[in-house]
Amino acid sequence: MKISVIGTGYVGLVTGVCLSETGHEVTCLDIDEKKVQSMRNGISPIYEPGLDEMMKRNIEENRLFFTSSYEEGLADKEFVFIAVGTPQSKDGSADLQYLNNACRSIAESIQNDVIVITKSTVPVGTNEHVKRTIESHMSRDFSISVVSNPEFLREGSAIHDTFHGDRIVIGSEDEESLERVKKIYQSFELPILTTDLRSAEMIKYASNAFLATKISFINELGNLCERLGANIENVAKGMGMDQRIGSKFLNAGVGYGGSCFPKDTNALLSIGNSVEYNMSIIQSVIDTNEKQQRIIVDKIKQFIPDLTNKKVGVLGLAFKPNTDDMRDAPSIKVIRELVDSGADVYAYDPIAAENARIYLPGATVYRESIDETLQDMDFAVIMTDWKQIKEYPLDQFRTQLKNPVVFDGRNCFPLAEAASHGLQYHSIGRPSVGLDL
Numbered sequence: 109m110k111i112s113v114i115g116t117g118y119v120g121l122v123t124g125v126c127l128s129e130t131g132h133e134v135t136c137l138d139i140d141e142k143k144v145q146s147m148r149n150g151i152s153p154i155y156e157p158g159l160d161e162m163m164k165r166n167i168e169e170n171r172l173f174f175t176s177s178y179e180e181g182l183a184d185k186e187f188v189f190i191a192v193g194t195p196q197s198k199d200g201s202a203d204l205q206y207l208n209n210a211c212r213s214i215a216e217s218i219q220n221d222v223i224v225i226t227k228s229t230v231p232v233g234t235n236e237h238v239k240r241t242i243e244s245h246m247s248r249d250f251s252i253s254v255v256s257n258p259e260f261l262r263e264g265s266a267i268h269d270t271f272h273g274d275r276i277v278i279g280s281e282d283e284e285s286l287e288r289v290k291k292i293y294q295s296f297e298l299p300i301l302t303t304d305l306r307s308a309e310m311i312k313y314a315s316n317a318f319l320a321t322k323i324s325f326i327n328e329l330g331n332l333c334e335r336l337g338a339n340i341e342n343v344a345k346g347m348g349m350d351q352r353i354g355s356k357f358l359n360a361g362v363g364y365g366g367s368c369f370p371k372d373t374n375a376l377l378s379i380g381n382s383v384e385y386n387m388s389i390i391q392s393v394i395d396t397n398e399k400q401q402r403i404i405v406d407k408i409k410q411f412i413p414d415l416t417n418k419k420v421g422v423l424g425l426a427f428k429p430n431t432d433d434m435r436d437a438p439s440i441k442v443i444r445e446l447v448d449s450g451a452d453v454y455a456y457d458p459i460a461a462e463n464a465r466i467y468l469p470g471a472t473v474y475r476e477s478i479d480e481t482l483q484d485m486d487f488a489v490i491m492t493d494w495k496q497i498k499e500y501p502l503d504q505f506r507t508q509l510k511n512p513v514v515f516d517g518r519n520c521f522p523l524a525e526a527a528s529h530g531l532q533y534h535s536i537g538r539p540s541v542g543l544d545l
């Protein structure tokens with residue numbers, strides 16, 4: 109089938125590449141010329157394990173194309189996926205300016221009847237707005253059908269999630285379009301839920317908000333455990349064994365970040381407000397997360413009240429492992445607070461350091477290795493559970509640091525091991541060990 113994908117961020121690029129991998133002819137379209145040039149050369153603008161190789165193969169086999177021209181991108185296409193960003197506006201709602209621009213450009217360049225499939229996360233009712241916008245800007249009379257097809261991939265495992273996701277959701281009021289879009293995904297052999305437009309749009313927000321709720325819930329319980337001498341890991345294990353609860357997304361830590369949970373929970377709140385319905389659970393989830401993102405600084409100040417000229421080695425900057433994405437990464441708030449409190453911050457991330465420069469205070473010094481980041485520091489802070497950080501030998505913390513004190517925002521190490529290596533080790537929702545050092 110001939111497909112156009114508009115917007116080549118994580119979702120658009122991974123969708124385009126994966127659809128070409130299954131034999132479709134795909135043209136990915138982006139207004140960012142530099143990105144398009146780099147993608148034409150087989151270089152992905154995002155870090156995603158396995159993506160470059162798959163991209164290059166499909167370009168070579170003439171199934172995957174890149175353009176910045178709507179005329180070229182839409183020529184002969186039966187299906188147009190919209191995957192542009194829908195970031196958070198100042199008032200918390202989803203900012204639809206990129207989507208609106210894409211709709212107007214589609215309308216101006218459309219050359220045949222198309223099914224427009226929205227992959228971007230958009231408020232309930234937006235697909236109807238997409239149809240109206242395109243139809244009202246078209247100069248010729250083509251038939252436009254709209255289908256909602258929200259995306260559930262995670263950054264860092266995006267290709268795996270695309271081919272092995274739990275479900276594909278397709279919503280439309282138009283049965284024929286539903287059937288045709290189902291066929292695009294035929295070879296994926298995944299469960300497909302077909303539903304109405306508005307429910308499909310809501311499923312995306314509901315899923316993200318529920319996962320965010322699980323995280324804020326376990327973080328709140330973790331804070332209680334700390335005060336009562338219980339261990340949140342043991343508690344989560346016991347809860348997760350109940351299949352009604354499930355063991356996933358019960359890892360306590362420095363709160364959720366990234367380009368989706370923070371903005372989508374806020375957008376859901378705003379959707380509620382638009383119909384005068386107060387989403388009090390979602391509000392609490394957001395408030396709990398805001399506090400949780402700063403909790404490691406509170407903990408540091410409890411043990412080291414004066415941070416003036418203290419040297420701090422920060423391990424991990426990305427909002428989670430296997431991505432270079434720094435959008436809403438908890439490390440941003442933590443490093444800003446450390447710097448504002450007078451500390452000198454030295455930071456390491458295997459791949460996010462370049463993006464981090466855009467978000468972090470200018471005073472942050474970037475290091476190339478864990479060893480280098482820990483050398484002569486007054487203490488260490490762990491912000492991302494990268495494999496190389498979790499596998500870093502505990503005795504090296506003791507050898508490299510000036511004082512063997514570690515604040516771990518991701519519970520990377522078992523308590524007994526940290527203690528046996530002579531560390532003063534503070535983590536989340538678990539008792540601190542090595543306090544007698």
Ligand SMILES: NC(=O)c1ccc[n+]([C@@H]2O[C@H](COP(=O)([O-])OP(=O)(O)OC[C@H]3O[C@@H](n4cnc5c(N)ncnc54)[C@H](O)[C@@H]3O)[C@@H](O)[C@H]2O)c1
Pocket residue numbers: 114115116117118119120137138139140143191192193194206207209210213227228229230259260261262263367368
């Ligand atoms: N990032 C994720 O893991 C993820 C997962 C599921 C759903 N989503 C949703 O998917 C959407 C896209 O997210 P993302 O992180 O991939 O976005 P992004 O912000 O990383 O990328 C968006 C891309 O769209 C391009 N663009 C903007 N306006 C355009 C236009 N008028 N025409 C063509 N291209 C245009 C930009 O240049 C950019 O390359 C959002 O709604 C997001 O909520 C994201």
Ligand SMILES: O=c1ccn([C@@H]2O[C@H](COP(=O)(O)OP(=O)(O)O[C@H]3O[C@H](CO)[C@@H](O)[C@H](O)[C@H]3O)[C@@H](O)[C@H]2O)c(=O)[nH]1
Pocket residue numbers: 229259260261262263264316319323356357358359360361362363364365366367368369427428
């Ligand atoms: O038990 C957990 C699980 C996750 N997190 C944090 O939650 C955030 C989000 O993690 P994850 O969901 O793995 O990453 P994303 O790539 O943001 O993916 C989420 O957001 C996407 C965009 O909407 C959705 O498509 C995915 O289904 C959804 O998982 C990160 O900061 C994680 O560190 C925790 O703190 N504890």
